[in-house]
Structures are given as C-alpha cells and as structure tokens.
Amino acid sequence: MDRKQHWSDVYSKRAADRASWHQLRPALSLELIDRAGVDPKAGAIDVGGGTSTLVDELLEQGFANLAVLDVAGPALELARARLDDRADRVQWIEADVTEFEPARQWGLWHDRAVFHFLTDASNRKAYRRALEAGVAPGGFAVISAFSLEGPERCSGLDVVRYSPESLADELGAAFELVESRDEVHMTPTGAEQAFVYCLFRRV
Numbered sequence: 001m002d003r004k005q006h007w008s009d010v011y012s013k014r015a016a017d018r019a020s021w022h023q024l025r026p027a028l029s030l031e032l033i034d035r036a037g038v039d040p041k042a043g044a045i046d047v048g049g050g051t052s053t054l055v056d057e058l059l060e061q062g063f064a065n066l067a068v069l070d071v072a073g074p075a076l077e078l079a080r081a082r083l084d085d086r087a088d089r090v091q092w093i094e095a096d097v098t099e100f101e102p103a104r105q106w107g108l109w110h111d112r113a114v115f116h117f118l119t120d121a122s123n124r125k126a127y128r129r130a131l132e133a134g135v136a137p138g139g140f141a142v143i144s145a146f147s148l149e150g151p152e153r154c155s156g157l158d159v160v161r162y163s164p165e166s167l168a169d170e171l172g173a174a175f176e177l178v179e180s181r182d183e184v185h186m187t188p189t190g191a192e193q194a195f196v197y198c199l200f201r202r203v
Contacts (some may be wrong), residue, residue, distance in 0.1 A: 002051060003070045003071050003117075004072070005080055006156075007071050007075070008072045008074055009021055010072070011051070016075075016078055018188050019051075020154065020187040020189070021185075021187075022188055023053070023185070025057070025168045026052060026054045026100045026112065028183050029110060030057055032142045032179065032181065032199045033108060035144070035179060036140040036201075038107045039138055040058075040061060040063040040107065042067060042107025043104075044066055044107065044110060045068070045106045045109055046067070046110045047056075047109060048069070049070055050072065050078075050079065051075050055079065059083075059089060064090065065091075065105070065106065067092075067166045068091070068092055069094075069097060070135075071096045075077075078090075078120060086193075092150060096197065097114060097126075098127055098130070099132070100130045101130070101161050102130060102133045102134035106136065106139065107135075108135075109139070109140070109142070109143075110141070111142070113135075114127075115162075115170075116159040116160050117154075117157055118160070119158050119159070122145070128172060128174075131171070131175075134175040137202055138202060139202045140199060140200065140202065141200040143171075143197075143198050144183075144196065144198070145159075145160075145195065147162065147163045147182060147194045148162070148194075148199075149192055152191055162196060162197065164196055165177075167198050168175035174202065175200040176203050177200055178195055179198070181197045182195070182196055182197075
C-alpha cells in the first residue's frame with residue numbers, strides 16, 4: 001500500500017470535519033500532556049497530526065519547537081491555512097513516520113491513531129526507531145490507538161487493536177507506561193470507536 005497516496009486521497013476527497021477521526025478539541029490528549037508536566041520549552045511533535053487542532057492548543061500554551069508530521073501533504077496545507085500567521089511558528093514535516101529520521105529530540109511525542117495502522121512488524125520496528133530517536137531522555141509520548149473493543153478496520157485499512165500492556169510491549173524497554181485512559185470517540189456520522197490512550201515516559 002502506498003500510504004502517502006492513500007491518505008492524500010482521503011484528505012482531498014473529504015472535508016476535515018467529516019473525517020471519522022475529527023475532534024473539535026483533543027481533550028484527552030491535552031489532559032495527559034498536562035499530567036506529564038511537559039516543559040513547553042522542550043518542544044513537541046504531533047505525528048500524524050494532519051488537521052488536528054492539538055497544535056493550536058499547544059501554541060496557546062506557549063509551546064516552542066513545535067512540529068507536525070503527516071504523510072499527507074493536503075492535510076498539512078489545511079492546518080497551515082487554519083493557523084494563518086501562526087503557521088510560521090510550526091515546523092511542517094511531510095513524511096511517512098516509518099521513514100522519518102528526526103533531526104532533533106522533543107520533550108513530547110504525540111500520536112493519535114497512526115500506530116494502529118502499522119500492521120506489518122517491520123513498519124512498527126521502524127516507528128520505534130523514530131520514536132526512540134525523537135524523544136529526549138525523560139521526555140514523554142502520548143500514543144492512542146484502537147482498543148481491543150475498537151474497530152478492526154478504518155478508512156478502508158486493517159488496523160491492530162491494543163491494550164495498554166500490548167502497546168507497551170510493542171514500544172519496548174525504552175518507554176515506561178505511566179498511565180492509560182479509555183475513550184469512546186463519536187465520529188461525525190454517529191458511530192462509536194473505542195480508543196486507548198497511553199502516556200509513556202522515555203527511560
């Protein structure tokens with residue numbers, strides 16, 4: 001599968017506020033970021049950020065060294081347009097996370113609903129390499145994925161569902177599970193999707 005083409009097509013053909021993953025405000029992500037006590041000066045990267053408003057919220061909180069990574073260029077363009085003159089305060093990275101080689105480290109790595117699309121073990125291994133390279137020691141990762149009660153497919157693709165323990169096993173010894181939360185996300189069409197959100201600390 002060509003991930004870049006798939007997700008570029010998805011964003012080009014569907015209004016951002018009609019996508020199944022759309023949230024008016026990423027409340028649970030923000031709660032866990034606050035729980036972690038991430039220093040805004042340490043920076044943050046939103047992996048698979050697309051058109052998420054997390055970057056808007058972090059800018060409001062005074063975060064510096066912000067980056068948004070997404071494989072879909074159209075998604076990044078929509079987010080840049082929404083932020084208008086604030087977009088210059090963000091680094092926009094059009095890349096597949098499995099091929100991403102971070103040039104710096106951040107205090108926070110955020111991923112809502114990217115990791116569960118990596119059904120191939122080699123892709124998950126590549127993700128872990130980027131994650132370990134991109135998070136500073138003592139830094140944090142907030143990663144959410146479909147829970148064991150979540151859907152088996154999304155946006156025409158198979159997914160892997162996780163418990164907090166199985167997600168921690170996938171990330172390996174470099175990351176310590178601090179806390180997990182469950183969320184039932186309501187899509188714009190009224191469907192329910194069960195997610196697990198996990199807060200990890202870089203050992």
